[in-house]
Amino acid sequence: LFWCAYARNKRSLGLDLEDAADRRVLLRLVSGADFLIESECPGRMAELGLGYEHLSQVQPGLVYVSITPFGQQGPKAQWAATDLTLVAAGGFAYLSGDADGPPLRVRVPQAHAQAGADAAVGALIAHAERRRSGRGQHVDVSMQESVTLATMFRILDEPVGMAPAERVAGGLQAGGVLVPLRHRVRDGWVTLGPSILPSTGHFMKRLLEWVAEEGFCDPALAQEDWGSFGLRLGARRLPEDAYEPVARSLDTFFASKSQAELMSAAV
Template sequence: MSMVSPYRVLDLSTERGLLCGQMLADLGTDVIKVEPPGGSPARSIGPFYKDAPHPDRSLYWWAYNRNKRAITLDLERDAGRALLRRLVERADCLIESHNPGYLPKHNLGFADLAKINPALIYVSITPFGQDGPKASYADSDLIIMAAGGPLILAGDADRPPVRLGVPQAYLHASADAAVAAFAAHHERVRSGLGQHIDVAAVQSVSMATQSNILASALGAVEPRRMSGGVKMGSIEIPLVWPASDGFIAMTFLFGSALGVFTAKLMHFICDQGFCDEATRDKNWIAYGEQLFSGAEPLSEFERVKEIVRNFTRSRTKAELLELAVERGFLITPVTTIEEVVESPQFASRDYFQNLAHPELGETFRYPGPFAKFSASPIEYRRRPPTVGEHNSEIYRGELGLPETEIARLTRAGII
């Protein structure tokens, strides 16, 4: 049993915050997903199992809702809000990702619910936070990644930036929110009181720029996008290099921290006959400074990069990875989906997990836990819940509502 299994989380999140509840559920908390009658709009996001649109067949829903129980409840109506307040009385945490002001308008904000349960940790995930000039702005992954900074590095140098292939802004925010919830719980152990956690996705993704957004403000050269790398002024620095059967990610950079790896690589490239000793023996520690100062012509850097490309093109991804392991080069393959699924490394760690879907008569392979614990391993206890799957279990078994009342609330569209 996990040390957090006694705790209960009410997950009121939209598609913005589903990962937060799943991380807490994976760690062992009892997460109850609260959806409107008919199911969360997130269930309508494809792709779908066997391409058949259905609330219980959304692969998007499956990806972010395992280990949760689920109930339906209409928070737009007084009777629905009354039931939620009863659930709040015995909850430890509540997650929501509605637009700022939505829940307070229905008397379900932190100040309202803290009166019912002063120990409640109330987690809000929004695009730009609960207040400020952008709090009510429309949002999308594209908008948040642009406002937070990472988008400036995505795409080709000669055209506007492009969105990332897989939306990531709310995944960053949800992971930050899960960590913040545990931090607030640590404080609650001391004080006995909950608190309101306000996570702005735009701030979460700004941290994903690895401080590059500070470059201009500090007078440094501001990084610019370049397909497969970055541009520092007029200097183009590749981060992706060709192999004979695909691509690799390789750090070919300079300075006291990384130049030593570049020097090691260039010695090997020379030994393999791809360059002369003069090229091999360049000052790879100071090489970046030489490029920025003009002491090393850009044309010479272009010649060096072509030497390195010729070397990487001469090997397969597997051969380059083997060299990296043997010799300490900063190289890793750019893997395909098939290579990830069939990865011997993942197999050795029992990463992928099989999870039965009895309602479909099938068992599916799921991506594995985000962390591996020796004493309390993450278990996939439940497949993602179907719409209202646990209504009777929670409303009758825990709140004590008689079957006749549950039937009446169902007919009325409250649950």
């Protein structure tokens, strides 16, 4: 099921890269390709004559993307890894779990998904440059680095003078404040990722406008600068109870809705 979801609407062709005839088929495909994405152990594709240096001669505009546990170079480049070891090495597990318990791995694999998203962005940036210069590039993606980026740099809070990041359950820590993620609805529970950062503040504004329209909060609450709210909380530039009016309003609002009603509104 996992593979079916990720491979939906994709065409496939099975090739044995150990076989010379199949490698020739791949070379023909590469000659007209925009992108090649591989996840072999660093150096293996070059051994087969399929590394970036070789394929860029076949197709100078090729965007060649390598996704590996620890990148193409460095002391761990040849190390094998699983999702568990990568979320630990990237710091993600440190932030997952209860405050009084050990670090935990998120149930759905994260490292490959995060690296895949970063690889897609890197590939598109390289493609934009190719449109300008006609030249392809080798995009090197380290899953460990992708996992670290996915922590939203929380593991760096303390070194830059913010409150140390801690594991919390059912919420998000911002400074000394626990921002709830779970809310009870009429027929169960829902999870809401609070949109209190620069790229997502407009979502919180729209949500609170809806909450205010239904009489569950003061309309002025929606006019808060939600794009900077999380940063100000984390830097302790807001009182620790600053989010409490929002949490109370959301609790009462969600309690009046069913999961289906909220899903319908969300999509």
